[in-house]
Each structure stands twice: as C-alpha cells, then as structure tokens.
Amino acid sequence: MTTASVSLGASVSSQSRFMQLALAGLLGIFVMGFVGFSHIDAVHNAAHDYRHSMAFPCH
Amino acid sequence: MNLFRNVVFIAAIAGLVAGVVLACLQAYATVPLILKAEVYEQAGGGHHHDHAAPAATDSNAMSTTAPAAEAAPADEGWAPADGFERFAFSVLANIVTGIGFALILVAVSEFAGGIGGWRQGVFWGLAGFAVFTLAPGLGLPPELPAMPAADLTQRQIWWWATVAATAAGLGLIAFRKSLPLAILAVLLIVAPHVVGAPQPDSYETAIPEGLHHQFVVAVTVTNLVFWLVLGAVVGVVRGRFTGTATSLRDSFA
Numbered sequence: 001m002t003t004a005s006v007s008l009g010a011s012v013s014s015q016s017r018f019m020q021l022a023l024a025g026l027l028g029i030f031v032m033g034f035v036g037f038s039h040i041d042a043v044h045n046a047a048h049d050y051r052h053s054m055a056f057p058c059h
Numbered sequence: 060m061n062l063f064r065n066v067v068f069i070a071a072i073a074g075l076v077a078g079v080v081l082a083c084l085q086a087y088a089t090v091p092l093i094l095k096a097e098v099y100e101q102a103g104g105g106h107h108h109d110h111a112a113p114a115a116t117d118s119n120a121m122s123t124t125a126p127a128a129e130a131a132p133a134d135e136g137w138a139p140a141d142g143f144e145r146f147a148f149s150v151l152a153n154i155v156t157g158i159g160f161a162l163i164l165v166a167v168s169e170f171a172g173g174i175g176g177w178r179q180g181v182f183w184g185l186a187g188f189a190v191f192t193l194a195p196g197l198g199l200p201p202e203l204p205a206m207p208a209a210d211l212t213q214r215q216i217w218w219w220a221t222v223a224a225t226a227a228g229l230g231l232i233a234f235r236k237s238l239p240l241a242i243l244a245v246l247l248i249v250a251p252h253v254v255g256a257p258q259p260d261s262y263e264t265a266i267p268e269g270l271h272h273q274f275v276v277a278v279t280v281t282n283l284v285f286w287l288v289l290g291a292v293v294g295v296v297r298g299r300f301t302g303t304a305t306s307l308r309d310s311f312a
Contacts, residue, residue, distance in 0.1 A: 008065045008169060008301065020063040021166045028070070028162025035156045037215055041136030047152035048138075049145065053089040054156075055192065055201035055278050057214035 066169065069296045070161035077289035078157025082150040084284060088277040090149070093203060096266055096274075100205030103265040157289065160187065165293055167226075171234055176298055177291040184290025186229055192282040194225040194248070198256030201278035203271055206264050209257035221251040 012020070035047050036056045044051070044058075051058045139145045164187055168174045174183055195218045202208055224247045231244035 008062055008069075008173060008297070012062055017062060021066065021169050024063055024066040024070070024162050025166030027067075028159045028164075028166065030159075031162065032156045032159030035152050035159070039211070042138070045136060045138035046148040049085070049090050049093055049149045050152035050156070052093050052201070052203065053085045053149075053278055054282065055196050055199065057199060057208070057211055057218050058202065059204070059208060059211065 062169075065300060066162065066165050069293060069300065070165045071158055072296050073165075073289055073292040074156075074158030074161035075154055076292045077161070077285050078154035079150070080288050081157065081281060081285040082153040084281040085149065085153070086146065088281050089274065090146075092270060092274045092277060095270060096203035096205055099265040099267075099270075103205060157285070160191070161289055161293060164289060165297075167230075168293070171230075173301075174290065174294045174297055177294040180290035180292070180294025181287055182290070183293070184286040184288070186233075187290065188283050188286035190222055190226045190229065192279060192286070194251070195221045196275075196279065198252055201275050203266050203274050206266055206271070207259035207261055209259050213257040217251065217254075217256050221256075224248065224251050 035043065036051055036054065038044065048058070139148045164183060165174075168183055174180045198221065199214055199218060208214065228244040228247035231240045231247070235241070
C-alpha cells in the first residue's frame, strides 16, 4: 500500500512515536471495552440498545 | 506528546461524526426491532434479561407471574427510563465508543503511514468493518433480547480473540509482501471459526426467525456505514492537519 509522505508528528523519535500511538490505541480499546463490555449493571443498562445494535456479546 | 494530542483530536472529530450518524441509523433500523423483541421477551414470562427500565413498556424481567410494570428489580441496578432518556444514553454510547474505535483506527493506521484521504479512509473503514463486525458476527450473530446465548464472559473472550486474530491476519496480508506470511494470515483469520464461538445449550426462543434475520441485516449494514464514515472522516480531518489532502488521495487501490 502506498502511504502518505507526511506523517503526524514526524519530528518525534521513533520510540516516542511508537509509545504515543500505542497509548492512543490502548485508550481507544479501554473506552470501547468499558462502554461495550463492562459487566457493571448500570453501564450495561445505559448502553443496552447500543450493545445489541453493535452485536457485542450481551446479557 | 504532540503526536498523541493530534491522534486524539482527529479521533474525537471522526468518532463524533460517525457516532452521531450511527445513532441516527440505529434509531431507525435496529432499536425498533429491539423494542419488538422485548415484547416477546415480556410475553415469554421473563427470560433473564438485564435491561430493566421502570416503565410500562418493559416489565419486571425477573417476574414469573404477572408483569409488575412499575417495579425495577433491585439486583439489576440503575437503568435509563424508556423514551428520551434511553435514547439519549444510546446516542452517548455511540459517540463515546465511536471515539474509541476512531482512536484504534487512527493509531493503527499511523503505524502503517497514516490515512491519506477520504478514499484511503474508506478502505481502512472496510477493514475495520471486517475486523469488528463481520468476523465476530459470523460466530456470534447479532442477538435480540430474549435470545438464548452461552456464558457472557466466554463469548466476550471469543469476540476479542476473533477481533485480534482477524486484525493481525488482515495486517499481514496488507503490509507484508510474503507468501508464507499471507498463508499464516489466512490461518489466523480462519482459526477462531475452527475453534468455534461459545454456543447456548438450546436454541429455543420466542423471537420469530424473520425478526432476528431482519435484525442481523440491520446491524450489519448500519455498522458498515459507520465504519465507512469513520474511515472517510479520519482521512479528511487528517488531510486538513497535514496539508496533504489531495496529492496521495488516489494512490491507493
């Protein structure tokens, strides 16, 4: 695949770049996991229709 | 943390837009089917169903006798009231998880060089749809309330494992030009389905087959639109950021 020649934050070191992207990805997984997969009843009930509509395992 | 901030900014905009779009589609396509299914659930005398809104349309799910409309079961915790409140929380869930999905999409795509425009974004969106909807949906089809299902934690583990394996497989095919790795990729994508998703003991349900089928189609199509919009918006917003919106737009596929 051809990639864009200008990357976001191209000036930072590759290690710092990896850490920041990994952090952003993990944050996304955490957010989505909490809303969609948490076993806390109140969270489940609040997002009930959403969980069904996203085909997340529910109940 | 400049890069992190940029990623979060792009993800926030894309997640907001795609989340609102998805919430509108759901209100029209999937939620009415869920409400219909809850009528069957109620008539069936109460399968174990966790959503318990203290309103007349959703009876006490734990009740084995006559439905007690006003009583919310104490052990199921707080739930939004039917109507606007329930809808509002669905919209909120859509936006919040939309931003979550966008964070994952932007972070992963930056490792591969970044999404260079709306058209590349559409292809990244297709990949997201395959990873998060199509693959887990094969083993665990979208389910309506009152439908039988295996143990929740087991299914959630299978769901995450399938997402991870499918993502790894697609990544290998797209970014590694090697035949052995491509074969490994196919094995990774197939493996969760050979293992098989956790299945319920019995498939008996009060939900009509037609209603369920309609729901599966509605969920799949709404998710497809969500991912296409999410990818495209990421491409556009990122292009504005880097100022390279036009030059590389047509280079992919």
